[in-house]
Amino acid sequence: xxxxxxxxxxxxxxxxxxxxxxxxxxxxxxxxxxxxxxxxxxxxxxxxxxxxxxxxxxxxxxxxx
Amino acid sequence: xxxxxxxxxxxxxxxxxxxxxxxxxxxxxxxxxxxxxxxxxxxxxxxxxxxxxxxxxxxxxxxxxxxxxxxxxxxxxxxxxxxxxxxxxxxxxxxxxxxxxxxxxxxxxxxxxxxxxxxxxxxxxxxxxxxxxxxxxxxxxxxxxxxxxxxxxxxxxxxxxxxxxxxxxxxxxxxxxxxxxxxxxxxxxxxxxxxxxxxxxxxxxxxxxxxxxxxxxxxxxxxxxxxxxxxxxxxxxxxxxxxxxxxxxxxxxxxxxxx
Numbered sequence: 001x002x003x004x005x006x007x008x009x010x011x012x013x014x015x016x017x018x019x020x021x022x023x024x025x026x027x028x029x030x031x032x033x034x035x036x037x038x039x040x041x042x043x044x045x046x047x048x049x050x051x052x053x054x055x056x057x058x059x060x061x062x063x064x065x
Numbered sequence: 066x067x068x069x070x071x072x073x074x075x076x077x078x079x080x081x082x083x084x085x086x087x088x089x090x091x092x093x094x095x096x097x098x099x100x101x102x103x104x105x106x107x108x109x110x111x112x113x114x115x116x117x118x119x120x121x122x123x124x125x126x127x128x129x130x131x132x133x134x135x136x137x138x139x140x141x142x143x144x145x146x147x148x149x150x151x152x153x154x155x156x157x158x159x160x161x162x163x164x165x166x167x168x169x170x171x172x173x174x175x176x177x178x179x180x181x182x183x184x185x186x187x188x189x190x191x192x193x194x195x196x197x198x199x200x201x202x203x204x205x206x207x208x209x210x211x212x213x214x215x216x217x218x219x220x221x222x223x224x225x226x227x228x229x230x231x232x233x234x235x236x237x238x239x240x241x242x243x244x245x246x247x248x249x250x251x252x253x254x255x256x257x258x259x260x261x262x263x264x265x266x267x268x269x270x271x272x273x274x275x276x277x278x279x280x281x282x283x284x285x286x287x288x289x290x291x292x293x294x295x296x297x298x299x300x301x302x303x304x305x306x307x308x309x310x311x312x313x314x315x316x317x318x319x320x321x322x323x324x
Contacts, residue, residue, distance in 0.1 A: 025113030031118070031155070032154045033151070061108060062106065063085070064137055065135070065273065
């Protein structure tokens with residue numbers, strides 16, 4: 001299916017958010033996630049089902065003022 | 066001399082941002098020299114290949130400071146709430162520096178969205194540090210929304226113009242004598258920080274003035290000393306300004322005085 005990950009359109013066969021993160025190399029990293037503008041806690045990633053054209057954001061700490 | 070923010074005691078009254086430094090080493094040294102107990106951070110999209118955020122996270126953990134994440138870049142309550150939820154998980158803190166920008170030119174907060182976001186985040190257990198204006202009606206609404214700290218701007222973010230409306234800031238201080246008030250944004254010089262502290266503000270938050278100076282580490286020291294000087298001055302009951310001169314040297318006994 002086609003989804004958007006951090007602003008980039010990609011194809012994935014994964015069905016869960018957790019599977020997508022593993023597929024895309026986000027392992028053992030301090031990250032936070034959102035799907036379709038809603039926060040998805042780490043504890044809910046495995047049960048969060050990806051949908052066609054869904055929009056996933058993966059963020060990490062960054063310098064800020 | 067310590068300051069209580071949501072039941073957390075800190076000694077330094079200088080909060081320091083972590084952006085725009087010439088190198089991670091300079092950032093670390095500036096944090097150290099500033100003596101700050103609280104640093105501000107943000108979140109951005111992470112690439113699994115370069116992992117920039119993970120390197121920064123390692124640096125943060127060595128600073129031994131409290132982390133105050135922000136919602137910089139958000140333009141609606143909804144965006145700010147989602148961002149805050151992500152920062153709470155990333156940084157394991159209920160603190161959130163709530164920014165909801167309403168104007169691209171002066172980065173002025175959209176106070177309507179700000180109050181909505183503050184109310185919802187407080188309901189969700191966040192401890193909100195709202196970046197706001199010097200409008201006391203907005204301030205009242207933020208307090209009613211659950212905020213226990215207010216952070217009015219001194220002038221637009223990154224402008225370095227100092228306190229553009231000291232009268233409004235004095236009014237805010239007088240209206241909310243028991244609320245921790247932190248000047249956030251717009252400071253450019255240590256004298257600006259000292260002025261804010263002399264007005265009775267509890268702390269100042271700045272970033273650009275240190276990070277973009279020619280010598281960030283030295284400037285961090287300068288701001289630290291200015292904040293301490295301004296705080297001591299405020300507590301020392303400064304004299305009133307006068308229109309006319311008044312000699313400080315006693316007049317009685319002046320030689321060559323012609324009676």
